[in-house]
Amino acid sequence: MMIRFTKMHGLGNDFVVIDGVRRQVRLTPDHVRFLAHRRLGVGCDQVLMVEPPTDPSRAAFRYRIFNADGNEVEQCGNGARCFAVFVRDQGLTGETRIPVETAAGLITLQVEADGQVTVDMGPPRLTPWEIPFEADKAAPWYTLMVNDQALEIGAVSMGNPHAVLRVDNVQTAEVARLGPAIEGHPRFPRRVNAGFMEVVSPTHIRLRVYERGAGETLACGTGACAAVVAGRIQGLLEDRVNVDLPGGRLVIQWAGREDDPVFMTGPATSVFTGTIEL
C-alpha cells in the first residue's frame, strides 16, 4: 500500500503524520517501526494518524499516537499541536478552535494568530492507579529505587504516564543511564516517560525527557506539562512557567487545583511531504 505522509515537528520532537480521514489506513506495529526508522524509513519519534471521530457531536477528528517502538499510546502534546496545523494545511478544517478525540479523552486546540498552538490538555491525574504507578496514596514525591539508588520523583499522568526527577543541571543529568531504568521500572506497569527537571526560578525550568518507546527526544509536550505540575505540587513553581527543552521553549500554565486544566503553548512545523510504500 502506498501512503502519503507529512513530516512535522514540535521543537524537534518529530512526527510522520498520516491522513486517515480521506482514506482509511491500517498501520501494524511493523509499519510504524519502519516509518520511524531513521535509516531504513522516514524517521520520527512518533507516527500520528488522523482519523474521523467516534463521536462527531464532540469532535471533528480523532488522532492516534504510535511510538517509534510500534506501540500505540494515549497522549502526545507536541503531536497535538502538529495535528492542528496538519488538519488546517490539508484543508480538513478551517476552524481555529479544534476539539479532538485521543485515547486519553477529548482535548481542545486553539490555533493562535501568530501560528502558535495552545492546547487545553485537560487536568493532570495524580492518583497512583490512574498514572498507573504502584504506591499506596498520592503524594508530592515518591522514593523510587533505581539500580540501588534512591531517587525522589514526582508521578503525574497527562493521559500518559510521567516520572519527574529534579536535577541540579540538565546538561549533566544522567539521562542515558537513568532514563531506560526509570522507563522500565516495575512500579510503572505500563512503563513511563522520564523527565529530568532543573528549576531555574519559580517561572522557568529546563527539561530533558527520555520518552517511553522513543528514547530521549528534543522536546516532550506532555513531559513539560507533567514537570510543571510536579514542580508546582512540590511548591517550587508558579502557575505560568517557561519550559526550555533541547529543541526550544514551551509555555505551560496550570492554576494548581487537581481539576484545573493544563495549557501548553508552542510551535508546530511542517518539514516536507512524501509518499512511501508500506
Ligand SMILES: N[C@@H](CCC[C@H](N)C(=O)O)C(=O)O
Ligand atoms: N512526544 C510526546 C509524547 C509521546 C508519547 C510518549 N512517548 C508516551 O509513550 O507516552 C509529547 O510531546 O507529549
